[in-house]
Amino acid sequence: MINYQSIEEYHDRIKSGQTSCKQAVQSCLFLIEQFKELNAFIEVFAEEAIERALFLDSQEVKGKLHGVVIGIKDNICYKDHKVSAASRILEGFTSLYSATAVERLLAEGAIIIGRQNCDEFGMGSTNENSAYGPTLHPDDHSRVPGGSSGGSAVAVKKGMCMVSLGSDTGGSVRLPADYCGIVGLKPGYGTVSRHGLIAYGSSFDQIGILANNVADVAIVLDVISGPDDFDSTALPAKPTNTQQSDKEEKFRIAYFPEWINHPSIDPEISVQIRKYIEKLEAMGQEVKPVSFDLTEYIVPTYYILTTAEASSNLSRYDGIRYGKSAGETEDLASFYRSNRAHGFGKEVKRRIMLGTFVLSSGYYDAYYTKAQQVRQQLYQQTRLIFNDFDFIIAPNAPTIAPLLGEKNKDPLAMYMGDIFTVFANLTGIPAISLPVFKHSSNLPFGLQVAAGGQNEVSLLRFTHQLMQQ
C-alpha cells in the first residue's frame, strides 16, 4: 500500500525513490479488488495501467500529473476504450477519440485506471439508475454513495484511484462528494471543454474533479481547463494562478436563510452549518444572510430545461450508427422505437418524455421559454449577489446519504434532493463540496462553497484555507 496523501507528497516520494508509479498502480488495483462489492468500477484497465506505469517510471521528464492514478466516469470518452454512460444502449460501444480533458491528463503523465459506475447518462442522484447495478456507500453498504458520479466518489474515498473525473449537470459531482466525505468541484460553465463528455444537458454539463483535498483539485483543474477547438462553449482563457497561497485572507460571504432553514433539511445539517457560519465570523470573515426568494422555483426550472436538452441530445441514440440494436423490425420507425425502448432505462425514458412535452407545440412557451426566463432571473440575481460578496456558502443536500431504494421510488423526492446543487448549474458558477461535517449517524456530509463567474482560483484558494483550519 502506498498510503496516498496528495499529488505533491506522492511526487516527493517518487523523487526520493520511496515509491514508483508501478507501486501506486498496484496499490490501487489491490484496493479495487478488495472493495469490489462496492461496484465502483464498470471496467478496470489493469494491464495497460501497469504498462503505462512502467513506461512512466522509465521517463526522465515528468509531467504535472506524473503517475497520478485517475479514474474516469463512464460518460467520458477515452480512445479505443469502451464507454457506455452506464446505459444498455451503448453496450459494446468503443470510443473513437478521447475527451479533451482525458488527452490533457495523459499529456501530463496521468494513468487512467478504469471507467466508473454512474447513473445512466448522469440522470440520478443516488447511482441506482445504472445498467450495471448500484454503487454502494463506502461506509454503509445499505446506503447510496450519491450520484450521478457515485463510482467516482467511492473510488477516491477508498484509494482505488487518487483522483476521479466526474461530470456535474445538477450536482452529480458535489452530491457524491458530500455523501462520501471527499472534495468535489464543479467548475464554472465553459472552464473545462465538454468535448468527449457524453451530453445530457449541454448548457448545464461540466466535467468536474473528485479528490482527497483541494490542492489536488487545483492541480488537475489547471491541467484540464482552457480553450478547445472542439468545444465552442469552452471559455477562451483558463482560470490562472490556481496555486494556493498560505496567507490568510478575508472575504465577504453570503448565505441563504431560505436554504439553511428549508423544510426539507435535516435539522442536524442546518445546525452544523449555522455553527460553521459562527466559526467563520470568529475567524474574522464577513458572513451575511441574503434573501433568495426564487428558492422554490429552482428545481422545477432545472427539470424543464435539462429534460428538454436531454430529449434532444439523446435523440442521437437510434441503434444504427452505434448503440444497441434490438433486432429485426418491419420498418425504420419501429426499428428506432424498439432499439430505444430496449436500450434506455426507466428514468432516462421519463426525462425524455417530459423534455419532449415541454418542447412540444402548444406547450413550448408555457414551459420551456418560461423556464429560460426564470433562468435569466436566477442568473441576474446571482450576478448581483456576487457584486457584493466573494462566496456563497450552503448545504449540498438536505439529508445525509439515503438508504438504497429510499429515494428511487418517487421521482419527485429524488429531484428535490438536488435543490441546493442545481443552482450552480442554472447560473453557470463554480461550486465545490468540502468534507467538513460528521453526522450523529457517523456518516459524513459536506459544505458547499460557490463563487461568481469564472472565479475558480479564488474559490480554491479560500476553500484550501478553510480545510487547513
Place this chain on the structure above:
Amino acid sequence: MQVDDALIAKLSRLSMLDFNEAEKEEIKADLVKMIGFVDKLKELDTSGIDPLLHMSGNNNMLREDEVKNMLTQEEALRNAPLHDSQFFKVPKVIKKPD
C-alpha cells in the same frame, strides 16, 4: 393539464419510444406528477424578461476550418450493429405497395 392516452401516444411517437400497457400507465402517472411539479413556475410573473439562451457571453467562437480529428470509414462503421464494408444497414424505408 390533462395527461391522457392521446398525449402519451403523441409524446412517445415524437420521442421514438415504445411503452407496453403497464409502462404506459406508469409513465402517465409519472408525467402527471412531473408536470404538476414544473407547473410551479406559473406562479411567477416573467413578462418582459428575456429568456436566457446561452450560458457564455462569447458567441460565435470561430476557428479556421482545418481538416483534423477525422474518422476513417472503417472507424465510422466500427460501432454500428448492422453494417457491411461500406454502409450502415437499416430496415427497408420505402416499401412497395402489396
